[in-house]
Amino acid sequence: MRQNPRERERQEKLLKQYEKRRPDIKQQFEEGQNRNFNKNTRGRQGNQDNRNNRNNQNGNQNQNQNQNNTPEQSANAKRKVELAVNTRRGEMVHHQRMLSSDVNAQATQHIVGIPVNKSRYNGFGGTQITSNQAKNNRRDPEAVRIIPLGGLGEFGIGKNMTVIEYKDEAVIIDMGTLFASDDYPGINYMIPDIKYLEDNLKKVKAVLFTHAHLDHIGACRHLLPMMGNYTPIYGTEFTIGMIKKQMSELDDEPDLNYQVVDPFKHEKHAVSEHLSVEFVHTLHSIPGSTNIIVRTPNGAILLSGDWRFENNPVGTPADYGRLLDVANSEGFSLMLNEATNIDSPGTHPHSEYDVGDNLGLVMDHYANGRIIVSCFSSQLGRIELILNEAAKRNRKVAFAGFSMINNVEVALRTRAIKIPKNTIMKMEELIKLPDDKVVVICTGSQGEMNAVLNRMVTGAHKYIKVKSTDTIIFSSNPIPGNEPHVVSTVDGLLREGAQVIQNGKSHINNIGPLHLSGHAYYEDHVKFVTDMHPLNYMPYHGEFFMLEHSAEMAENVVGIHKDNIIVVDNGDVVELGQDRKVRRTGRITVGSKLYDDADNPVHEAVVKDRVHISREGIFIIILTLSKSNGHLIKTPDIISRAFIYLDNSEELVGKIRHYLRNKTEHSANVDLKTLKEEIKDDVTHILFDSTGHTPIVIPVINKV
Numbered sequence: 001m002r003q004n005p006r007e008r009e010r011q012e013k014l015l016k017q018y019e020k021r022r023p024d025i026k027q028q029f030e031e032g033q034n035r036n037f038n039k040n041t042r043g044r045q046g047n048q049d050n051r052n053n054r055n056n057q058n059g060n061q062n063q064n065q066n067q068n069n070t071p072e073q074s075a076n077a078k079r080k081v082e083l084a085v086n087t088r089r090g091e092m093v094h095h096q097r098m099l100s101s102d103v104n105a106q107a108t109q110h111i112v113g114i115p116v117n118k119s120r121y122n123g124f125g126g127t128q129i130t131s132n133q134a135k136n137n138r139r140d141p142e143a144v145r146i147i148p149l150g151g152l153g154e155f156g157i158g159k160n161m162t163v164i165e166y167k168d169e170a171v172i173i174d175m176g177t178l179f180a181s182d183d184y185p186g187i188n189y190m191i192p193d194i195k196y197l198e199d200n201l202k203k204v205k206a207v208l209f210t211h212a213h214l215d216h217i218g219a220c221r222h223l224l225p226m227m228g229n230y231t232p233i234y235g236t237e238f239t240i241g242m243i244k245k246q247m248s249e250l251d252d253e254p255d256l257n258y259q260v261v262d263p264f265k266h267e268k269h270a271v272s273e274h275l276s277v278e279f280v281h282t283l284h285s286i287p288g289s290t291n292i293i294v295r296t297p298n299g300a301i302l303l304s305g306d307w308r309f310e311n312n313p314v315g316t317p318a319d320y321g322r323l324l325d326v327a328n329s330e331g332f333s334l335m336l337n338e339a340t341n342i343d344s345p346g347t348h349p350h351s352e353y354d355v356g357d358n359l360g361l362v363m364d365h366y367a368n369g370r371i372i373v374s375c376f377s378s379q380l381g382r383i384e385l386i387l388n389e390a391a392k393r394n395r396k397v398a399f400a401g402f403s404m405i406n407n408v409e410v411a412l413r414t415r416a417i418k419i420p421k422n423t424i425m426k427m428e429e430l431i432k433l434p435d436d437k438v439v440v441i442c443t444g445s446q447g448e449m450n451a452v453l454n455r456m457v458t459g460a461h462k463y464i465k466v467k468s469t470d471t472i473i474f475s476s477n478p479i480p481g482n483e484p485h486v487v488s489t490v491d492g493l494l495r496e497g498a499q500v501i502q503n504g505k506s507h508i509n510n511i512g513p514l515h516l517s518g519h520a521y522y523e524d525h526v527k528f529v530t531d532m533h534p535l536n537y538m539p540y541h542g543e544f545f546m547l548e549h550s551a552e553m554a555e556n557v558v559g560i561h562k563d564n565i566i567v568v569d570n571g572d573v574v575e576l577g578q579d580r581k582v583r584r585t586g587r588i589t590v591g592s593k594l595y596d597d598a599d600n601p602v603h604e605a606v607v608k609d610r611v612h613i614s615r616e617g618i619f620i621i622i623l624t625l626s627k628s629n630g631h632l633i634k635t636p637d638i639i640s641r642a643f644i645y646l647d648n649s650e651e652l653v654g655k656i657r658h659y660l661r662n663k664t665e666h667s668a669n670v671d672l673k674t675l676k677e678e679i680k681d682d683v684t685h686i687l688f689d690s691t692g693h694t695p696i697v698i699p700v701i702n703k704v
């Protein structure tokens, strides 16, 4: 092929240039080789840090390297002390890195950055939004913004909290807690991080509560006082009663502006210039539950709260007619619907009354012994039924468990339940009655270690020790994650010879069902969303799969167009525009604040340390050095916790003492901080070498 003269010219030029540069290239290559060689002898680490020389085992340090060292680095080299280890430092660093990534993964499950959301309902046609896009998306000043601060797309449903805002007016709906799993040692619960609101507190015109479950009101004690004394707090009588009870437990109870609403009045409470709110009575597993309608310049928004359909409820039927009226006259621009039980097919196969009847059957069947019923303390409708069944059989009832007694007290005060006369007794009186007259309603159905039921098993309860003639009913289902605890409680009860009757096991004793979930099933959702025919649909109150399944239901079964359905996470900003369309326009800071069982905040770093210590332990070295020459004055004290048992580890302890003696003799002029760092590093290496673990090493140095 004939070459273009221009091309030939170009190639010749390139060749000449290459010839000229060749010595440079060769030199660079050799230098590179040299560098790699040096690196290998220093423990095969990518890190060129000279500190690594200290840990060089074969001692053949590169001469050139030392000649090039600064005086400080040469001093470092002189201080080098034999560690007598067989593992490379790199292996230890690798172990530490893996450990720290495990610890992080465990301790940051509830910290949200920019979550992955490539759902087709993500508001961007299934494309992942980048942090820059999230920041730069232009906000529409005329839009109503819906911002979930908690309750969406995280592990375990809880800490529900939603903000709806228009210009500089905002309402907050719910302030819930989430109970921490065993992954969070020493943490009792978490609440939403409300950094966004703290920066915008003036905007908040009202706080609204759908109902009194802790995943909706549990964070009140921490968050309500921040809202100030004038911000109105709306809820039904029972809900406000439960919030007040919680606030009364604070050392310094704030004087807040509570507004009790009567959901049957269909009042539109104008909370600001552009926003008004209406509460509509609904049914759930706690009295005083409501849907909330927030009317905005861009249309009405329906928040479902938690709900279920019931044809024959304990108490007043749902005010579904009111919702239908609004849906058909004004229409809803947007519906937020809870997604908890979307994976349960069909509809509830039985009613709360069936549960009550079955509890009565157990009382008949085991007529001679005591009946102990455990259920959620907020199941006040169920408690009303148990009282009725007991009264019919001349049994008396006492309550056990702090939350149980509290809730019943509020329910009685706010007339949320009706109870038969002369049935409730104090526990200390009840236990004097013959066994066939006794019913105890208690907490502990989730197998909580310190709840009443477990204490009755171990004999730690003041009044009741379970005996073989007792019948214990679990009128509940274990919350996912609690199953092993429930099993352990059941085993304990069975070992005492008691009869145990659990919901969902009717094939064993032919009794059931004994529980009814508070959340709607799939077909209920289909009916509800169809009847409300909202312009836009946004599932909330659920883990990501629940939100996604609810969205699919809305598109595929109800027939809402996919562009009008949005699946988002905590912190995503959803805008409802003047055009009545929803879009996602960015993110705000969200996360979790952690609390222990004394209601004190716990920093994330503390949790990480706890997880680290629980896996690797802690190792403390206390050195007393002479001020004059830096040598050890006495044998170092060594403390090991959650790591190795020192009495069985003489050889290792001897090795560390030997190292410390050598090290301090070589480090007379080293500043304390550097010495601590080096000892920490070396001791970690020695411990890793003999145990494969890297506990937290803390050197404490006293100079006398």
Ligand SMILES: [Zn+2]
Binding pocket: 211, 213, 284, 306, 518
């Ligand atoms: Zn609820």
Ligand SMILES: [Zn+2]
Binding pocket: 160, 213, 215, 216, 306, 541
């Ligand atoms: Zn809930």
